[in-house]
Amino acid sequence: MPKPYVPNDKWSQRAAEEGYRARSVYKLQELDEKYHLLRFGMKVLDIGAAPGSWLQYTSKRIGPAGLALGLDLKEIKGIAPNVKRAVCDITDETAVEKAMAAVGMAEADIVLSDIAPNTSGIRDVDQWRSIELSRKVVLFAKRHLRPGGKLVMKVFRGKNFDEFLKEVRQDWPNAKPYTVAASRDRSMEVYIVCK
Numbered sequence: 001m002p003k004p005y006v007p008n009d010k011w012s013q014r015a016a017e018e019g020y021r022a023r024s025v026y027k028l029q030e031l032d033e034k035y036h037l038l039r040f041g042m043k044v045l046d047i048g049a050a051p052g053s054w055l056q057y058t059s060k061r062i063g064p065a066g067l068a069l070g071l072d073l074k075e076i077k078g079i080a081p082n083v084k085r086a087v088c089d090i091t092d093e094t095a096v097e098k099a100m101a102a103v104g105m106a107e108a109d110i111v112l113s114d115i116a117p118n119t120s121g122i123r124d125v126d127q128w129r130s131i132e133l134s135r136k137v138v139l140f141a142k143r144h145l146r147p148g149g150k151l152v153m154k155v156f157r158g159k160n161f162d163e164f165l166k167e168v169r170q171d172w173p174n175a176k177p178y179t180v181a182a183s184r185d186r187s188m189e190v191y192i193v194c195k
Contacts, residue, residue: 024053024054024114025053025054026181028053031152032061034178035152035178035195037193038058038061038110039061039062040065041062041066042109043066043068043105043108044058044062044112045100045108046058046112046114047070047090047112048072048114048115049070049114050073050076052076052079054114055076056080058112059082059083062082063082065082067103068083069083069084071085071088071096072085073087073089090140091136091140093143100144108149109145109150110150110151110152111145112152116130116156123158126156127157127159128160131160134154134155138168138171141194142171150194154189154191155177156188156190157190158188161177165192172194176193177193178192
């Protein structure tokens with residue numbers, strides 16, 4: 001019989017105590033408190049949304065007048081009436097448009113992405129994969145954000161990071177990298193906030 005999961009750090013323990021599905025919720029909360037990302041009534045696209053902790057937090061912040069759509073390759077269990085979900089590859093434009101149309105969302109006020117590649121344990125390879133995936137996130141956001149919309153995405157720092165940040169700043173000149181307190185000490189993740 002497998003051992004039950006026991007949260008192994010203060011963030012995981014806090015998430016379990018507060019009913020969140022993952023410790024990553026505190027990353028979004030910190031970003032939201034610093035940059036005022038989410039507000040009542042917003043339309044939100046959350047890509048790489050499984051297991052759903054960002055959607056749980058977003059649901060509360062946007063309220064019943066808002067709508068969040070979580071997209072992931074994995075199934076996401078139900079969260080709240082203002083949160084919809086779809087199993088979808090963000091590079092499949094037809095599938096994305098179908099998922100958005102099904103919930104009545106033509107465009108989003110913000111795209112959130114905590115998506116990460118499957119890691120190999122080889123730092124340079126994982127960082128390169130993260131950059132490539134983040135480039136897809138940028139293309140996705142450019143297609144689905146309303147004019148003046150926001151993008152928040154996770155990227156792994158490494159030798160290609162500065163070049164990627166320059167690329168992002170071509171569309172969002174004020175894009176800022178930010179490291180959250182809830183990231184693990186050994187993590188090379190950083191969030192880029194594009195407003």
